Amino acid sequence: MSSSFMGRDVISILDFKRDELEKLFELSDKARRLVNRKLRILEGKVVSLAFFEPSTRTRMSFEVAAKKLGADVVGFSSEESVSVAKGENFADTVRMLDSYSDLIVVRHRLEGAAKFASEIALNPVINGGDGRQHHPTQAMIDLYTVRELFGGIDGLTYAVVGDLRYGRAATSFIYALTLFKPSKIYLASPPILVARPEVTSLLKSRGIDFEELSRLDEVVGEVDVMYVTRVQRERFPDPSEYEKARGAYRITLKLLEKAKRSLKILHPLPKVDEIELQVDSSRHAAYFLQASLGVPVRMALLAMILGGEL
Amino acid sequence: MSEPTLVVSKIRAGTVIDHIPAGRALDVLKIIGLSGREGIRTAIIMNVESKKLGRKDIIKVEGKFLKQQEVSVIALIASTATINIVEDFKVVKKFNVEIPELIEEVITCPNTTCITNKGNEPVKSRFTVVSRKPITLQCSYCGTLVFEDELHRLIKV
Ligand SMILES: [Zn+2]
Numbered sequence: 172m173s174s175s176f177m178g179r180d181v182i183s184i185l186d187f188k189r190d191e192l193e194k195l196f197e198l199s200d201k202a203r204r205l206v207n208r209k210l211r212i213l214e215g216k217v218v219s220l221a222f223f224e225p226s227t228r229t230r231m232s233f234e235v236a237a238k239k240l241g242a243d244v245v246g247f248s249s250e251e252s253v254s255v256a257k258g259e260n261f262a263d264t265v266r267m268l269d270s271y272s273d274l275i276v277v278r279h280r281l282e283g284a285a286k287f288a289s290e291i292a293l294n295p296v297i298n299g300g301d302g303r304q305h306h307p308t309q310a311m312i313d314l315y316t317v318r319e320l321f322g323g324i325d326g327l328t329y330a331v332v333g334d335l336r337y338g339r340a341a342t343s344f345i346y347a348l349t350l351f352k353p354s355k356i357y358l359a360s361p362p363i364l365v366a367r368p369e370v371t372s373l374l375k376s377r378g379i380d381f382e383e384l385s386r387l388d389e390v391v392g393e394v395d396v397m398y399v400t401r402v403q404r405e406r407f408p409d410p411s412e413y414e415k416a417r418g419a420y421r422i423t424l425k426l427l428e429k430a431k432r433s434l435k436i437l438h439p440l441p442k443v444d445e446i447e448l449q450v451d452s453s454r455h456a457a458y459f460l461q462a463s464l465g466v467p468v469r470m471a472l473l474a475m476i477l478g479g480e481l
Numbered sequence: 482m483s484e485p486t487l488v489v490s491k492i493r494a495g496t497v498i499d500h501i502p503a504g505r506a507l508d509v510l511k512i513i514g515l516s517g518r519e520g521i522r523t524a525i526i527m528n529v530e531s532k533k534l535g536r537k538d539i540i541k542v543e544g545k546f547l548k549q550q551e552v553s554v555i556a557l558i559a560s561t562a563t564i565n566i567v568e569d570f571k572v573v574k575k576f577n578v579e580i581p582e583l584i585e586e587v588i589t590c591p592n593t594t595c596i597t598n599k600g601n602e603p604v605k606s607r608f609t610v611v612s613r614k615p616i617t618l619q620c621s622y623c624g625t626l627v628f629e630d631e632l633h634r635l636i637k638v
Contacts, residue, residue: 260601283596283622287604302594304624369624372611 176475180289181297184310184347185373192350195471196315201481202467202474206239212479213242219272220246221264221288222299223279228440228462229299229309233276236469240479245272265291273477277301295476303337303367309439310343312468314351316461317396320435324348328393330357332420333400333445335366340439341400345370349377356381357390361416364406387420392429397422397455399438401445423447427455437461489524489541496547497565497572498540498555503528505559506538511636512555512587513547521545534561549576554587556580557616558633584608584618588627588635595623606637 175191218237222230225248237244246268261284268275269292277285278299285298285305300306317324329348335341335358345366348356356374358366358381365383374381384390391397399422407413422436424447438446438458450456474481501509506525510516515523522543531537546566555562556578566574586605590597597606597620608618608627616629627635 261596261599262602262604279596281594281596281599282592282624283620286622287596287602301596302623367625369619369626372626 176472177478178295179476180295181307181472181476182286182289183298183305184307184343184350186307187350189350192311192314195311195468195475196318198471198475198481199315199464199468202470203464205481206467206470208239209241210239210481211241212474212481213237213240213477216242216274216477217272218242218244218246218473219268219275220244220248220299221268221275221277222246222248223261223277223284224300225249226278226300228465229278229306232465233297233299233308233469236466236473239466240470240474242273242473242477246276261287262291265296268292269294274473297472297476300339303339304342305346306339306343306439308469308472309340310347311472312461312465313340313344313398313437313439314347315468316437316457316464317435319460319464320457321395325352326354327395328355328357329353329396329398330359330387330390330394331398331400332359332387332422333402334364334406335360335370335400336364337403337406338400341398342366342370344398344437346373349373349379353379355393357384357387357394358382359384359387359390359420361385361402361412361419363412364402364416385419388426388429391426391434392431394434395431397434397436399436399442399445401443417445421445421447422450424449424453427453430455489526489539491570492522492524492541492543492567493570494568495541495543495545495566496552497567498542498547498552499537499563499565500531500533500561501538501540501559502534502561503536503538505633506540508558508633508636509538509540509555509562512558513552515542537561550581553578553581554584557584557587558636560616580610580613580616582610584610587637588618588632589637590620590623590625591627591631591635592620592623592625595620595625597622 234244265288274295276297276299277288282302282304285301289296435457436455524541526539528536562578565572607621611617611619618627
């Protein structure tokens with residue numbers, strides 16, 4: 172069943188086919204039923220977590236997933252990585268980790284770092300986020316959440332909101348949708364944070380119906396899934412522009428008055444104030460469910476890559 | 482081919498790169514890795530009349546026979562270029578240039594946060610061809626698209 176995943180690198184969600192993701196989701200269903208048990212599927216395997224850029228959520232999620240499967244976990248995150256701070260080159264660090272582990276999860280601030288790592292390492296590499304580009308496991312979790320909420324991914328209208336230029340979760344989510352048949356994708360962002368040319372040109376070449384917007388309120392009533400990401404202050408040279416943008420893409424109960432009852436809001440977390448606190452307890456908030464699905468999806472993925480039968 | 486009025490003697494044996502768009506000869510030399518310090522007799526003729534192009538540049542490299550795969554990458558900035566292999570003052574082989582599917586090392590990725598720009602890492606730049614007309618390339622590492630009009634600025638020295 173897991174043959175196409177065995178020993179495979181996970182660099183971009185675009186490396187996967189729809190039916191492969193569907194297999195992963197089926198196995199994620201199974202992992203959810205087992206999530207409270209300590210398994211021995213990956214006993215004797217070592218998973219390295221190489222976080223050259225700090226991340227609490229992604230790192231812990233991988234660590235818990237690996238440990239629940241019985242693997243041992245080693246690794247570092249940037250603050251504690253002495254040799255990395257001293258300027259040891261990336262390639263040497265990857266080679267070292269590869270020599271004593273069966274799989275490496277890499278997060279790095281530079282785009283392409285995980286791909287480069289996968290060319291050096293003999294064992295599989297999972298991209299835990301590279302710069303602004305890819306975050307494939309997040310995209311897998313996001314799609315799995317939509318499938319859980321709506322019973323499928325096709326035929327829905329999506330709005331991806333916030334920083335589409337530098338946000339790797341938003342970018343990966345858009346890439347992921349190109350593997351399915353969304354009814355329409357709205358891309359709502361401030362003008363300086365629009366999706367990069369490689370993203371929009373892929374949407375065009377795959378014949379996806381999409382529209383770039385600078386206002387969300389006009390289309391909110393059409394949307395089934397709203398994927399919200401943070402707009403960061405440091406992206407704006409002018410503070411007043413930031414304040415304007417923050418207001419325009421903030422998800423409030425007032426904005427949601429126009430929404431379908433069935434609208435669901437996703438967010439890769441952590442969130443700051445881009446979603447009004449009161450929205451958390453509304454019928455629309457799905458981001459806590461989404462966060463809780465991180466471990467089972469990553470368990471399924473690790474098991475499939477390392478050849479464990481769930 | 483009308484012989485340019487600027488007189489440069491014919492080469493006995495080597496490679497003539499003709500029909501280079503005017504002003505691009507120095508970039509072409511960079512791409513094929515000739516700095517002038519190799520001691521190879523080279524003539525660079527620039528901005529001469531051409532029936533085909535109006536004006537063109539020509540490069541003559543004595544004693545060096547460039548192979549198709551070595552020069553194909555010239556097509557990135559000089560798609561009209563024609564390559565003539567000369568032996569004993571006669572053209573013995575002629576071919577056009579066509580962009581290879583994979584372009585390694587020749588171009589720098591314009592994205593400053595691409596792993597290929599990090600330095601101190603054993604990684605080469607690598608681009609795939611997305612479109613040939615107009616030329617669009619994509620960085621295999623960071624996904625950045627490179628368009629035809631920015632290519633000449635991105636050639637590595
Ligand atoms: Zn690049």
